[in-house]
Amino acid sequence: MLSYRHAFHAGNHADVLKHAALSLLIANFRQKDKPFIYLDTHSGAGLYALQGEWAQKTGEYKNGIERLWQNQQKWPELKDYFQVLATHNPNGTLQHYTGSPELARSLLREQDKVVLMELHSSEVENLKNNLGFDKRVTIHQRNGLEGLIALLPPTPRRGLVLLDPAYEQVDEYKQVPDALEKALHRWSTGTYMVWYPLLAKGRDQSIPLLRRLQALACKNLLIAELAVESQQLEFGMHGSGVAIINAPWQFDEPLKALLPKLCEALKVNDYATWKLEWRIKD
Numbered sequence: 001m002l003s004y005r006h007a008f009h010a011g012n013h014a015d016v017l018k019h020a021a022l023s024l025l026i027a028n029f030r031q032k033d034k035p036f037i038y039l040d041t042h043s044g045a046g047l048y049a050l051q052g053e054w055a056q057k058t059g060e061y062k063n064g065i066e067r068l069w070q071n072q073q074k075w076p077e078l079k080d081y082f083q084v085l086a087t088h089n090p091n092g093t094l095q096h097y098t099g100s101p102e103l104a105r106s107l108l109r110e111q112d113k114v115v116l117m118e119l120h121s122s123e124v125e126n127l128k129n130n131l132g133f134d135k136r137v138t139i140h141q142r143n144g145l146e147g148l149i150a151l152l153p154p155t156p157r158r159g160l161v162l163l164d165p166a167y168e169q170v171d172e173y174k175q176v177p178d179a180l181e182k183a184l185h186r187w188s189t190g191t192y193m194v195w196y197p198l199l200a201k202g203r204d205q206s207i208p209l210l211r212r213l214q215a216l217a218c219k220n221l222l223i224a225e226l227a228v229e230s231q232q233l234e235f236g237m238h239g240s241g242v243a244i245i246n247a248p249w250q251f252d253e254p255l256k257a258l259l260p261k262l263c264e265a266l267k268v269n270d271y272a273t274w275k276l277e278w279r280i281k282d
């Protein structure tokens with residue numbers, strides 16, 4: 001029952017928050033020459049056509065990456081993110097959006113590795129077509145949460161994981177912390193970034209999810225949230241968050257500078273807001 005296709009949502013405000021944070025995390029890992037590994041449990045296709053039928057149907061990217069793309073000079077802190085996008089949009093018009101696998105692959109170095117997991121058969125085919133040419137990349141068609149545990153501890157031991165489910169099934173709010181508990185047991189020093197949506201009052205599960213993450217045996221937990229409009233009663237995603245387990249030292253600093261800027265650039269109305277908080281601090 002895999003109905004979710006990320007092409008409808010590629011480049012929206014939630015992708016901007018997630019991919020901006022990911023590019024900053026990777027920059028942090030690149031500060032040392034030592035190799036590192038990037039694991040993506042829910043990879044998607046890796047690359048999306050913004051002029052395609054699906055992206056055009058929702059037009060979500062227009063209130064997301066397109067707002068920043070028009071003023072790239074204002075975002076020196078996101079130069080890595082924009083550099084990767086520019087490679088796929090060489091004539092300056094935003095036509096393609098790079099998902100987390102391609103963003104990470106492009107920012108990693110010769111000595112680093114990428115492991116991508118995706119369950120959907122046609123998405124995994126797209127992913128192989130888009131990224132399979134790179135010998136640093138391994139692609140698995142499998143359940144990413146089970147795969148993560150099976151692959152830990154990784155070689156090299158230094159690295160980061162993105163857990164980015166669509167949360168179409170409410171069970172995923174439980175499966176993610178369950179998997180992280182096992183993952184931390186096998187690889188306590190890994191950095192894990194969990195993306196989650198901020199949904200309408202009747203459906204939001206971010207508070208119980210964060211409560212579970214806070215109970216994990218980890219060194220620290222940093223959360224960054226961005227809401228672009230007010231919370232609705234029944235439907236809609238007004239924002240999203242990333243929870244970073246074992247965040248690098250002082251990783252709140254770049255986010256503290258970024259979040260108010262993103263909030264201003266992506267706001268839909270004056271209820272837009274952001275939050276940055278250490279839930280566990282080492």
Ligand SMILES: C[S@@+](CC[C@H](N)C(=O)[O-])C[C@H]1O[C@@H](n2cnc3c(N)ncnc32)[C@H](O)[C@@H]1O
Nearest residue numbers: 006042043044099100118119120143144164166
């Ligand atoms: C939100 S999208 C991923 C977007 C991607 N991480 C990015 O930032 O570009 C979620 C993806 O997870 C896939 N998926 C759903 N359940 C899965 C599972 N149990 N294991 C691996 N992939 C899964 C979906 O097919 C979908 O492509």
